[in-house]
Every structure is written in C-alpha cells, then in structure tokens.
Amino acid sequence: MNAVVAAVLQIVVLIAALALTVPLLGRYLAHIYTSEKHLRAEKVAYRVLRVDPDADQHWRSYALAVLGFSLVGLLFLYLLARTQQWLPLSLGFDPFPSDGAWNTAVSFVANTNWQWYSGEVAAGNLLQMAGLTVQNFVSAAVGMAVAAAFARGLARGRGQGDRQGRGRVGNFWADLVRGVVRVQLPISVVSALVLIASGTMQTLRSHQTISTLGGGEQTVTSAAAASQEVIKELGTNGGGIFNVNSAHPWENPTPFTNMLEIFLILIIPFAMAWAFGLIVRDRRQGGAILATMAVLLLGGTALLTWAELAGPGTAPQLAGGAMEGKETRFGEAASALFAAATTGTSTGAVNAMHDSLTAPGGGITLFMMMLGEVAPGGVGSGLYGMLMLAIVTVFLCGLMVGRTPEYLGKKIGRHEISLVAVYILVTPILVLVGAAVAVSFPAGPEGILNSGAHGFSEMLYAVTSAANNNGSAFGGLTSGTPFWNTLLGVLMLFGRFVPLVVVLALAGRFASTRPLPVGAGTLPTHRPLFVALLTGVTLVVVGLTYVPALALGPIVESLS
Amino acid sequence: MNDIYALLRHSWAGLRVLIAATLVLGLGYPLLVTGIAQVAFPWQANGSLVTADGSHTTDPSEAAGSALIGQVNDDSALFYPRPSAAGDGYDTLSSYGSNLGPEEPALIDAIKERKAEVAAREGVAAADVPADAVTASGSGLDPHISPDYASLQVARVAKANGLTEAKVRELVADSTEGRTWGVLGDAHVNVLLLNIAVKQAAH
Numbered sequence: 001m002n003a004v005v006a007a008v009l010q011i012v013v014l015i016a017a018l019a020l021t022v023p024l025l026g027r028y029l030a031h032i033y034t035s036e037k038h039l040r041a042e043k044v045a046y047r048v049l050r051v052d053p054d055a056d057q058h059w060r061s062y063a064l065a066v067l068g069f070s071l072v073g074l075l076f077l078y079l080l081a082r083t084q085q086w087l088p089l090s091l092g093f094d095p096f097p098s099d100g101a102w103n104t105a106v107s108f109v110a111n112t113n114w115q116w117y118s119g120e121v122a123a124g125n126l127l128q129m130a131g132l133t134v135q136n137f138v139s140a141a142v143g144m145a146v147a148a149a150f151a152r153g154l155a156r157g158r159g160q161g162d163r164q165g166r167g168r169v170g171n172f173w174a175d176l177v178r179g180v181v182r183v184q185l186p187i188s189v190v191s192a193l194v195l196i197a198s199g200t201m202q203t204l205r206s207h208q209t210i211s212t213l214g215g216g217e218q219t220v221t222s223a224a225a226a227s228q229e230v231i232k233e234l235g236t237n238g239g240g241i242f243n244v245n246s247a248h249p250w251e252n253p254t255p256f257t258n259m260l261e262i263f264l265i266l267i268i269p270f271a272m273a274w275a276f277g278l279i280v281r282d283r284r285q286g287g288a289i290l291a292t293m294a295v296l297l298l299g300g301t302a303l304l305t306w307a308e309l310a311g312p313g314t315a316p317q318l319a320g321g322a323m324e325g326k327e328t329r330f331g332e333a334a335s336a337l338f339a340a341a342t343t344g345t346s347t348g349a350v351n352a353m354h355d356s357l358t359a360p361g362g363g364i365t366l367f368m369m370m371l372g373e374v375a376p377g378g379v380g381s382g383l384y385g386m387l388m389l390a391i392v393t394v395f396l397c398g399l400m401v402g403r404t405p406e407y408l409g410k411k412i413g414r415h416e417i418s419l420v421a422v423y424i425l426v427t428p429i430l431v432l433v434g435a436a437v438a439v440s441f442p443a444g445p446e447g448i449l450n451s452g453a454h455g456f457s458e459m460l461y462a463v464t465s466a467a468n469n470n471g472s473a474f475g476g477l478t479s480g481t482p483f484w485n486t487l488l489g490v491l492m493l494f495g496r497f498v499p500l501v502v503v504l505a506l507a508g509r510f511a512s513t514r515p516l517p518v519g520a521g522t523l524p525t526h527r528p529l530f531v532a533l534l535t536g537v538t539l540v541v542v543g544l545t546y547v548p549a550l551a552l553g554p555i556v557e558s559l560s
Numbered sequence: 561m562n563d564i565y566a567l568l569r570h571s572w573a574g575l576r577v578l579i580a581a582t583l584v585l586g587l588g589y590p591l592l593v594t595g596i597a598q599v600a601f602p603w604q605a606n607g608s609l610v611t612a613d614g615s616h617t618t619d620p621s622e623a624a625g626s627a628l629i630g631q632v633n634d635d636s637a638l639f640y641p642r643p644s645a646a647g648d649g650y651d652t653l654s655s656y657g658s659n660l661g662p663e664e665p666a667l668i669d670a671i672k673e674r675k676a677e678v679a680a681r682e683g684v685a686a687a688d689v690p691a692d693a694v695t696a697s698g699s700g701l702d703p704h705i706s707p708d709y710a711s712l713q714v715a716r717v718a719k720a721n722g723l724t725e726a727k728v729r730e731l732v733a734d735s736t737e738g739r740t741w742g743v744l745g746d747a748h749v750n751v752l753l754l755n756i757a758v759k760q761a762a763h
Contacts, residue, residue, distance in 0.1 A: 001742060009743040049576045061570075064563065068570030072578050121653055130586035137585045138578075173577065180581070185589065192593045193600070199628055202597040202605040208620035212631045213612060213755060214638075219652045220607045220620055226597065227590040244655040247698030249628035250607065255745025313662030319671045321691030325657040328642070328692050328704035329737075331746025335698075352698045353657035362661075454661035476659035557663060 007305050007333035010259070014337070017263050018270060025183075025267060026274025026286070032178045033148035033170075034279060042177055053174040058167045059508025062149055063501050065172040066142055070109050070497070073135055077105040080131040081123075090124030091206060091222070103485035108135035110496035111143055111378060113232070113239030113348055113471040114488055116480035120221045120242050125204055132239060133228045137180050137188075140235025140268075143380030144183075145175035146500055147272055150384050151279040153507030154408050157515050158281055167508040183268070187234055191264060192226040199253030200226040225251050233264035236378040238348030238471040246338070246351040247327055258334055258351060262341045269293070269345050269376035272383040280408055284526035289386050292534045296375035300368045301340040307361035308332040312558070316358055325356030336361065343368035346378035348471025355450070355458065355474040362474070363554030366461055369468045370546045371538060372427055378469060384503045386534075388423045390525065391416070393537045397523050407525060409515030416509060423502045427467050427495055428545045434463035434491050435549060443483035449476030453560070457553035462488060464546075467495035614756040625752050630703040636681075637720035637762075638755045639705070639713050642692050643674060646700025657698040671695065682712050704748035707736055721762035731757045 038046070038053060046053045057065065081101040084090045096104060100116055107114045108131070117123060123132070149169040156168075196202050201223055208220040225241045229251050232238060238245070246252040246261060270290055277286020309332050311322035326335045335352035342349050343365040354365050368375060374385040391407050395417055398405025405412040412420075438444035438459045448455040458474040465472055466488040473479070479488065516522075524530060597605035603616045609623035610616060617623055625631055630641040632649045647654040660667035674694040679686040690708040710732045718728040735754035738747045 001739070003746075006739055006743045010745075013741070013743060045580060049573070049580055051573050051577065060563070061566065064566045065570040065574070068567050068572075069574030069577065071567075072571050072574040076575075076578060076582075118654065120655065129590045130582050133590060134578075134582050134586040138581055173573070176577070180585070185585070188589070189593060193596060196593075196597045196601045196605050199604045199608050201607055202594050203607070204594055205606070210609070210620045210623045210625065213624045213752065213759075214631065214634050216632055216634075218625065218629065218631065218650065220609070220623075220626065221652050224590045224594055226605075227593040242655050244657060244699040244701075247657065248655055249699060249701055249703055250626075253608075253628050255740040259740075259744050315660075315662045315664065315667045315671055316691075318668060318675075319691040319694050320689070321695075322662070323691040323697075324660065324662075324667060324695040325698045326695075327697050327699060327702050328706055329702075329745050329748045334745045350698070353659050355659035355661060356657060356667075356698075358662050449659055450661045450664050452663065454663060457661075474659070475657065476661075557661070560663060 003309060003333065007309060010333060011301060011337060014259065014262060018266060021267060022270045022274055025271035027278060029183065029271055029275035030278035032182050033175060033275065034152070038174070039181070042181065045177065046173070051173045053171055053177070055171055056168040057171055059169050059504045059511070062169050062172050063504040066146065066500065067497065069176070070142065073138065074105045074109045077108060077131050077135060078102065080127055081105065084124050084127045087124070087126050089126040089204065093122055093124045096122070099482040099485040100480060103489045106489040106493045107471065108132055108239060109139055110469055110492045111139040111235070111237060111346065111381070112466060112469040112492045112496070113237045114466055114473070114492065115239050115471070116485055118243035119240060120223070125222070125224060128228060128241060129224055133231060136228065136231040136235050136237045136239070137184055138176065140237060140379045141176050141179035141184065143378055144179045144268070144272065145172055145380065146503055147380035147383040148175055148279070150387065150503050150507040151276045153511040154410060155280045156511040158409065167512050169504065169507045169511055184231060184234060188227070188230045191230045191234070191260065194260065195226040195229060195257055198257045200229060200257060201250040202226040223250070229261070230264065232349060233261045233347065234268060236265060236269065236345045236347040238342065240349065246349045247353070252351055255329055255334060258330055258338065261349070262338055265341045265345050265347050265349070266376065268379040269382040272380060273376065273386070276383055282408070282526065285408065288526045288531050289383070289390065291531045292538070293374065293376035293382065293386060295531065295535050296371065296538065297340065297344045300344055300364055300375065301337060304336040304340045304361050304364045305333055307358045307364065308336040311358060312360065313358050322358050325353030327351065339365050340368065342472055343470060344375040346373040346381060346469045348465060350472050353475055354461070354472055355476045359554055359557040362457065363550060363558060365472070366457070366464060366550065366554060367543065369464050369470045370431070371542050373468050373470065374538065381469070388420050388503070389538050389541070390534055391420050392424065392541060393530070393534045394523055394525065396537060397533065401521070403521050406516055406522065409518065410510045410513050411516060416506060419502050419506045419509070423499050424541065426498045430467035430491050430495050431464050431546070432549065434467060434487060435460050437487060438463060441483065443481060447478040447481060447484055449478070453553055453557040457557065460549055460553050463491060466491040469496050610752070610756070612756065613760065614753060627750065627753060628703055629701045631752055633755070637717065638758060639710060639717060639751050641751045642702050642705055643694065643696045644700045645696040650701055652701060656700045658696045682716055684712060688712065703750055703752060705751055707732070707747050707749055710736070710749040710754070717758060721758060723761055727761060728758065731761060
C-alpha cells in the first residue's frame with residue numbers, strides 16, 4: 001500500500017477509536033464530577049485520612065487545597081530523589097544533585113515531566129514507582145479536578161432549582177480521589193496488561209548482562225515500564241522510564257502499542273470536553289469545544305505527516321527519507337502522528353527524536369505547544385485553556401457588535417476579562433522571558449548541540465515545553481546543568497500554578513453570578529461559526545505572540 | 561495570614577492523602593501489574609529474551625539477545641542493523657538518538673559516508689541504499705531494518721553462508737512484519753531473529 005494512503009488510514013483508525021469511546025468516557029466523567037455519592041472504599045479512605053469530601057469549597061479554599069497538596073508532593077519527590085541511594089530497589093544509583101532534584105520534583109508535580117536525566121542509569125525502581133508514577137496519577141487528577149471545578153462554576157444557576165454558588169466550586173479531595181480511583185486506575189491496569197502482552201517490559205529484577213549473538217555484551221535494563229508507560233500517556237505526563245522515552249522498544253515495542261499509546265494520550269482530554277457539555281447541561285457547548293480541539297489537532301497532524309513523509313531538508317533528501325531519529329517499525333507517518341498527539345496535548349512523550357524532525361515538522365511541534373496546550377491539551381488543563389480562549393472569543397465578538405459579552409449566560413465583565421487576560425499572558429511571558437534569559441547567559445547556549453538556527457530552536461523548544469508543561473525536548477540540548485535545571489524548574493512551576501489559580505478564581509466568580517437569559521443579541525457558542533471563530537482566535541491571539549521567535553528558529557531553517 | 565494558615569492545614573491533609581496515594585499507586589499498582597505480568601506474560605515482561613537458537617527464554621544467562629533490541633554486528637556473513645547513536649552502538653545503558661537536525665553538517669557528512677560504505681559493501685549504487693541504512697534510529701536500539709535494506713544485503717549473506725539467494729529471501733520474508741492491520745506503522749524486518757535463522761540454515 002502507498003505510504004500516504006496508509007498514513008491517512010492510520011489516522012482514520014485513531015479517529016474511529018476515539019469517536020467510539022470519547023462520548024462514553026465523557027458521560028462517565030460528567031457523572032463522577034457531579035455525583036454526590038461516594039464508593040464504599042472511598043468513604044473508608046476519607047474517614048481514615050480525615051478529609052471532608054462533602055464540603056462545597058469556596059474557590060479560594062479549593063485553590064489552597066490544590067496548592068497544599070502539590071507543595072507536599074513536590075517536597076516528597078525532592079526528598080526521594082535526594083535519598084534514593086539509601087532506599088531499596090534503587091539499583092545502586094546515586095542521589096540526584098540538588099538542582100536536578102528540584103527540576104524533577106517540579107516537573108512531575110506540574111504534570112510536565114521534563115527529564116534532564118536518563119532513567120535507566122539515574123532513577124531507581126523505587127523513585128520511578130513511589131515517586132514518579134504516583135505524581136503521574138495525581139498531577140493529572142489535579143488538572144482534571146480544576147477543569148471540573150471550572151465547569152461546575154459555569155453550570156451553577158443554570159438548572160432549575162439551582163442556587164447561586166457564592167463562589168463555591170466543589171470539593172477538591174473528592175475530585176482528586178475520583179479521578180484517580182474511578183478513571184485512571186482501571187484504565188491503567190487493563191492497558192498495562194495489553195502493553196505487556198505486546199512486549200513492554202514489567203520487571204523488578206536488577207540489571208542483567210547477557211552475551212550477544214556476536215559475542216559482545218549487552219545489558220538487560222530492569223524497569224517496571226508498562227505500569228508507568230500507561231499512566232504517562234493517559235495522564236498526559238510524558239516522562240519516560242528510559243532516556244529515549246516511547247522510542248524505546250521495551251516501552252513501545254510494536255506499531256499496535258504505538259497506536260494504543262496515542263489513543264491513551266488523547267482519550268481523556270477529548271472526553272473532558274464532552275463531559276463539559278454535560279456538566280453545563282448543554283451537550284452542544286461541549287461539542288463546539290471538542291470540535292475546535294479536533295480541528296487544530298487534525299491540522300497539526302496533517303502538516304506534520306506531510307513534512308515527515310515529504311522529507312524536505314539537506315539530510316533527509318540525501319538519505320532518501322526523514323528517518324534520522326525514527327524507528328523502523330513506526331516509519332515517518334506513525335512518528336508524525338505521535339509527535340502531533342504529544343505536542344497537541346501537554347504529554348511530551350516521544351517515539352522519535354523531535355530534534356531530528358524536518359525543519360517544518362519540528363516547527364509544527366513547537367507551534368502546537370505554543371497554542372497553549374489546547375489541541376486537545378493536557379487532561380483538564382486542555383479544557384480550561386480552551387474555555388479561556390472561548391471567553392476571549394465572545395469578548396472580541398461582543399466588542400465588534402457593541403454588546404456586553406456573555407458565555408453560557410455568565411456576563412464577561414471587567415473583572416472576568418482581566419482574569420482571562422492574566423491567564424492568556426502568563427505563559428507567553430514565561431516562554432519569551434525564559435528564552436531571553438537563556439540566550440543572555442553563557443550557561444544557556446553552552447548546552448546546544450546543533451549549529452545555527454537549529455541551535456536556537458533547541459533553547460526555544462526547551463522554554464516553550466517547560467512553560468506549557470509539555471515536557472518533550474529537542475533532545476540535543478544538554479539540560480542537566482544547574483542553569484537549565486533551575487530556569488526550567490521555575491518556568492514549569494509558574495506555567496502550571498499561576499494559570500490554575502486564575503482558572504479557579506474565575507470559576508468562583510462565575511459560580512456567584514446569576515445567568516442572563518438568552519436574548520436576540522446573544523452570540524451562539526455551539527454553532528460551526530463559533531468553532532471557526534474560536535479556531536481563528538486561538539491561532540491569531542496565541543500564535544502571533546510567537547511568530548518573531550519562530551522566525552529565528554524553524555522558519556529560517558525551513559527557508560535555508 | 562488566614563490564607564497561610566489554610567495552606568498549611570491543606571498541606572497537612574495533602575500529606576495524608578499523598579501517603580495513601582504512594583501506597584496504592586506507587587507500590588500496590590505497579591506490584592499488582594508486575595505480579596500478573598510475571599505469571600501471565602513472563603517472557604515479554606522480562607525483556608523478550610531469545611537464545612542463540614531462537615527459542616524464548618527468561619533466563620539472561622541463556623540469552624543471546626532480546627527480540628526487541630538490536631545488536632552490533634561485526635560478522636560480514638550476517639545482516640547489518642541500522643547505525644546507532646546509543647553509546648558505541650546498541651548500548652542499552654545509553655539509549656539515545658543522534659538528535660542532529662536536518663541541516664547539521666555532522667549529520668550530512670555521516671550520511672554521505674555511510675551511503676558510500678553500504679554501497680561498497682553490498683556492491684550496489686549509492687542511490688539504491690535506503691534511508692534507514694544511513695540514519696540512526698530514535699532509540700539507538702532499533703531491532704529492525706526496512707525490507708528494502710534487508711533485500712539489499714541478501715546477495716552478500718547468501719554467498720557468505722553458501723545459501724541460495726532464494727533461500728535467504730525466504731528467511732527474510734519469515735522475519736518481516738508488514739504494517740499492522742495493513743495501516744499501522746511501517747514494514748520491518750527483525751535483524752536478530754533473521755541472523756539466527758541464517759546461522760541455523762547455514763549449518
């Protein structure tokens with residue numbers, strides 16, 4: 001079969017799988033984030049842990065719970081990384097240096113999972129399981145919880161008999177526990193076993209040396225890979241067990257596991273959009289958000305697939321194909337599809353080295369992240385990110401016709417739009433200031449591998465990935481230095497928690513406001529026209545911020 | 561002040577939840593999955609190891625490699641894998657792609673060099689050398705080559721082992737997997753399994 005036809009059909013298989021499952025999972029998510037009933041096991045856990053799962057928290061209290069929980073997670077992970085030499089199952093590895101432990105602790109708590117170290121020679125099994133795997137679950141559940149809180153804030157007062165929320169947005173502990181116990185854990189166990197049956201490693205043995213066919217030596221590195229691989233994708237985390245992440249055959253052994261991993265990356269972010277429609281009691285609203293995410297992702301996928309199959313550039317042309325940094329079993333198309341999914345969401349796992357993508361291909365992965373991780377974005381964070389852009393869209397349209405804008409009947413006044421403006425501006429400021437800092441100090445460019453414009457792209461990619469909580473890299477950059485570890489740690493921390501608090505503040509605000517009745521001047525936010533407007537606003541508002549920076553990197557490289 | 565007090569109170573609750581999460585998700589979940597895997601899929605779970613005669617094993621001392629991990633080949637009678645950027649080649653302790661960009665002079669030179677080398681080794685024109693033969697994989701551990709690259713090596717391997725080209729082609733076909741379901745990924749030939757088959761046929 002022709003490679004292009006196969007590439008298209010491969011995308012069709014993915015779309016079909018998502019179309020069948022997203023509505024089901026979406027309905028389930030909407031149920032668990034609105035139900036007042038607890039499972040028996042959950043009740044026991046709440047009692048033992050002495051947390052109140054029924055208090056309807058004010059947004060401030062909800063935000064402080066998120067921050068408190070994340071702070072404790074950060075400190076715990078830092079300690080674990082600093083002391084692994086004394087802990088069991090650590091394969092004899094040294095402790096992380098302080099800057100490295102800071103970077104990793106922030107990275108996994110902020111759902112970024114940027115990695116400066118090579119897992120197979122630096123992170124022991126205990127750190128991987130008790131530290132990193134745990135944050136893979138809970139940092140993702142935090143994102144889902146905040147998105148659910150925002151959806152509930154918008155929904156308050158929209159139903160019959162509903163009272164205004166007075167800033168109340170739900171219960172963080174119940175949201176957190178339900179996201180993990182009822183969604184992530186069951187999907188993870190089943191998917192992990194499917195991966196293992198297909199060849200993914202899952203062992204707690206120590207490293208073993210074998211003698212090869214030609215008489216050489218090779219090490220069978222040991223890892224509980226499958227259990228972490230699954231939640232790494234499902235929670236849009238992305239931190240690999242091994243250095244080369246999902247390109248490693250012991251993580252991602254076949255074209256089938258590759259497709260399963262892409263599916264896992266996309267399922268929750270899309271399902272959250274579907275759940276949103278159900279939570280606000282208007283399915284079409286969720287449909288419009290989901291459609292916008294899908295349009296952006298499909299566009300990115302098409303361009304990336306084209307770039308990698310066509311293989312422009314000196315090296316790919318000379319070699320006869322863009323296979324540098326790609327695995328034979330995946331080829332160009334399945335590598336491009338994975339790259340689009342991992343950067344369209346805030347996952348950051350890779351099955352091919354993004355540094356070796358073609359110039360336009362690498363540029364698109366950067367651009368997908370710069371969109372702010374909304375196509376379809378991280379679990380939860382993609383939904384609230386896209387909703388912020390939806391509010392910008394109704395605001396802009398309101399300005400054009402001279403009416404006070406509203407979204408789902410909630411008035412967008414000065415206070416609301418100010419919060420949205422903060423949300424929209426934080427990440428670009430972090431990226432651009434971060435890039436400026438990186439080029440201004442000698443320690444920044446010291447890490448560069450490639451020469452010329454591509455070297456600048458490596459740094460731009462790193463700060464973009466960190467501030468947007470993606471975690472993938474142009475891996476040529478040597479980032480395991482105090483400078484990069486510190487800088488990227490700061491970007492990841494602020495890139496995660498500032499927007500998150502703003503979203504909760506806005507959720508509280510919406511929960512307190514009475515919805516306006518739909519009038520003749522209300523902009524319908526569920527029609528194809530709105531999908532087109534929202535897509536346009538996303539591309540223009542967010543994309544244009546970065547054009548000058550992109551021009552210095554991938555654009556000039558593409559033109560050379 | 562109130563906020564700081566509330567943050568501390570929530571952090572304390574957060575610590576209790578985190579400890580529970582660490583027990584359930586950090587130990588219970590991976591141990592459960594490992595336990596099931598070691599009973600139900602021991603071969604895959606322990607690295608898909610194969611012996612020198614191609615049979616499955618979970619014992620590293622019997623193994624001649626993993627069906628999922630490529631190996632350095634120094635034997636001109638066997639099939640060569642792709643170039644590897646992992647350590648000195650196929651080093652599982654330093655999995656790595658070259659990370660060189662499409663315009664990087666070092667990569668362009670390496671491709672030129674490899675092209676000439678493969679063409680000379682197989683006695684073909686440089687233009688006939690496929691892309692995977694001259695590019696390093698993402699993992700540096702790629703166990704596969706393309707059917708094109710395998711087919712390029714058939715004549716040399718057949719001659720060196722006293723086999724007919726038809727026989728070697730048959731062995732290549734046995735080690736080849738097409739796209740999964742006709743559409744996923746790309747066609748690939750497992751080099752280690754193929755080389756084991758060649759050695760057995762040559763006996």
